[in-house]
Amino acid sequence: MTAAEPPPLPPPTHRAGVSRLLGIPSYTRRAAQLVWATNRRLGLLLVLLSVLVALLPVAAAYVGKLIVDSVIAAAASQSPPDRWLALGWVGLELVLVAALTAAQRGLGVCDSLLRVELGQRVSELVLEKATTLSLTDFETPEVYDRLTRARQEAAYRPVNLVRGALSMAQGLVTLLACGALLLGFSWWIVLLLFGAALPAFIVEARFSTDAFRLFRWRSPEARRQHYYETVLGRDDHAKEVKLYGLGPLLLERHRVIFRKLYAEDRALTLKRGFWGFLLAVLSSGALYASYAWIAWDAIDSRITIGEMTMYLLIFKQAQSSISASLGAVVAMYADNLFLSTLYEFLDQPTVSTTGESGPGPKPADGIRFEHVCFTYPGEKHPALEDVTLHIPTGTKLALVGENGAGKSTLVKLLARLYSPSAGRILLDGRPLEEWDVDALHRRIGVIFQDFVRYQLQVSDNIGVGDVGAYDDEERWHEAATKADADEFVRALPDGYHTQLGRWFSRGHELSLGEWQKLALARGFMRRDADILVLDEPTASLDAEAETRVFERFGELTDQQTAIVISHRFSTVRMAARIVVLEQGRVIENGSHAELVARGGKYARLFELQAAQYR
Numbered sequence: 264m265t266a267a268e269p270p271p272l273p274p275p276t277h278r279a280g281v282s283r284l285l286g287i288p289s290y291t292r293r294a295a296q297l298v299w300a301t302n303r304r305l306g307l308l309l310v311l312l313s314v315l316v317a318l319l320p321v322a323a324a325y326v327g328k329l330i331v332d333s334v335i336a337a338a339a340s341q342s343p344p345d346r347w348l349a350l351g352w353v354g355l356e357l358v359l360v361a362a363l364t365a366a367q368r369g370l371g372v373c374d375s376l377l378r379v380e381l382g383q384r385v386s387e388l389v390l391e392k393a394t395t396l397s398l399t400d401f402e403t404p405e406v407y408d409r410l411t412r413a414r415q416e417a418a419y420r421p422v423n424l425v426r427g428a429l430s431m432a433q434g435l436v437t438l439l440a441c442g443a444l445l446l447g448f449s450w451w452i453v454l455l456l457f458g459a460a461l462p463a464f465i466v467e468a469r470f471s472t473d474a475f476r477l478f479r480w481r482s483p484e485a486r487r488q489h490y491y492e493t494v495l496g497r498d499d500h501a502k503e504v505k506l507y508g509l510g511p512l513l514l515e516r517h518r519v520i521f522r523k524l525y526a527e528d529r530a531l532t533l534k535r536g537f538w539g540f541l542l543a544v545l546s547s548g549a550l551y552a553s554y555a556w557i558a559w560d561a562i563d564s565r566i567t568i569g570e571m572t573m574y575l576l577i578f579k580q581a582q583s584s585i586s587a588s589l590g591a592v593v594a595m596y597a598d599n600l601f602l603s604t605l606y607e608f609l610d611q612p613t614v615s616t617t618g619e620s621g622p623g624p625k626p627a628d629g630i631r632f633e634h635v636c637f638t639y640p641g642e643k644h645p646a647l648e649d650v651t652l653h654i655p656t657g658t659k660l661a662l663v664g665e666n667g668a669g670k671s672t673l674v675k676l677l678a679r680l681y682s683p684s685a686g687r688i689l690l691d692g693r694p695l696e697e698w699d700v701d702a703l704h705r706r707i708g709v710i711f712q713d714f715v716r717y718q719l720q721v722s723d724n725i726g727v728g729d730v731g732a733y734d735d736e737e738r739w740h741e742a743a744t745k746a747d748a749d750e751f752v753r754a755l756p757d758g759y760h761t762q763l764g765r766w767f768s769r770g771h772e773l774s775l776g777e778w779q780k781l782a783l784a785r786g787f788m789r790r791d792a793d794i795l796v797l798d799e800p801t802a803s804l805d806a807e808a809e810t811r812v813f814e815r816f817g818e819l820t821d822q823q824t825a826i827v828i829s830h831r832f833s834t835v836r837m838a839a840r841i842v843v844l845e846q847g848r849v850i851e852n853g854s855h856a857e858l859v860a861r862g863g864k865y866a867r868l869f870e871l872q873a874a875q876y877r
Contacts, residue, residue, distance in 0.1 A: 332569030441581035623691025661838035708792035718764035728788030746783035
């Protein structure tokens, strides 16, 4: 199945639709709680204004009847008091219409303000939840799809759901008031009202279900389309896109996905429009049938002209109210469907990160891997298999192996970014899962080979290494000096306050080696870290810079456990112990001299690299 051929749309299920419809009250309650927590005053004002908007049109219609009847009476009597009474009713209707206009405007203002505040609140909830997910969650497509859907749609759905509930209540209040007046004419006309509106409700509910199924089904394809946009529009991809002429190829793939998604949208829109037209004609027919009935009764003098005017207005108002109420239910149904994506994501289970934060029972024991196995989600072959390894406190260890041997995976397990599939890892005699994650991370300083290049200031790129000292300039300078970065940073236009990257104005781009030095400085920011892990820390540095960094590194890690991953044997041989990994297994363990003398894998790799300099 290619990107151009998404899977077929799954068939609808009646049970799922009924379940979602019955679930509206539950999601409405949660949405109302969210609105209440966001801004109570705006929420209360929204309710009060909705009640006013519901009642004022009915009151105005009744006053309209009084106006017509008083005008007819004044015309017949020619009495000044009757004339002033008619004008008084006109003035009252003016007040009611002005109040209705003010209430409607107020609703719009409250709605706009609440949408902005609630959008921010929901974005915070989504991002807060994202910070609790594990690295495995981010690498699981289903979880990432939930995150994408939540960010795309859920930000404005809660206020829609609350507004829908208020609109439905508003419509019901108006309908009850109108119904009470219409019953004075005939209860058949009330049945006609509901009968004309019900088919539209059923059809719209069905189309809302189809729209939601489309939304869920194509989340992966929408993400793929967005990825093509990212590749074509980002500076860090531009070089290869231009050099390899990828623009037309990726743009065509973007178009193919659009055409597929648009075809589904177009089909749904056309069906919705066709049925909407037919049902609108039915509704109009019911309206004018009632008009004819009421007019006929007025001609036969069974009702007054004022009553005829009122009934016509009331019927039209009632029809609008019932359509609005049923439409609100349909909209709530749709919002309930989409809002479920937010709560699916927020209810995503996470691994507990709390635990012990004090010293372990065996502080000098260091790190132990006991029969550790790990397989990445969706993969068949393990990245690590039966790894048993002891790294006493203060050890300087190098990990060696070909690409894919499991070196970086070992580090990610140690940092508890992943949990072992089998076996266990202990730090100071305590299993990692029993440690408080924040306390564990404070003890470990890691510079990954795929380090982040933050499009922020130099100070930010260094300061993120220790958020507790984020704004400490002295610490920036100290860390940069240790990483051999201070000299080139001071030469930048604004020194440590230079904006880096090309995403923002006055941004200054660095070489890859300079970015790597900033990443090293980030690792050196952590004074409390007693475990330093460097994953290919000097891959982008020249030989002289690498030598200076490791000389400093050796001086700075006397009391710390240091783990270095590198393919450069000039670096590796500085370690007291070297562990060789192959296909996820430890195959050799010893000092440089011992491993060379043994004549195994390490010796062959060392000899191959040394031969390049002869």
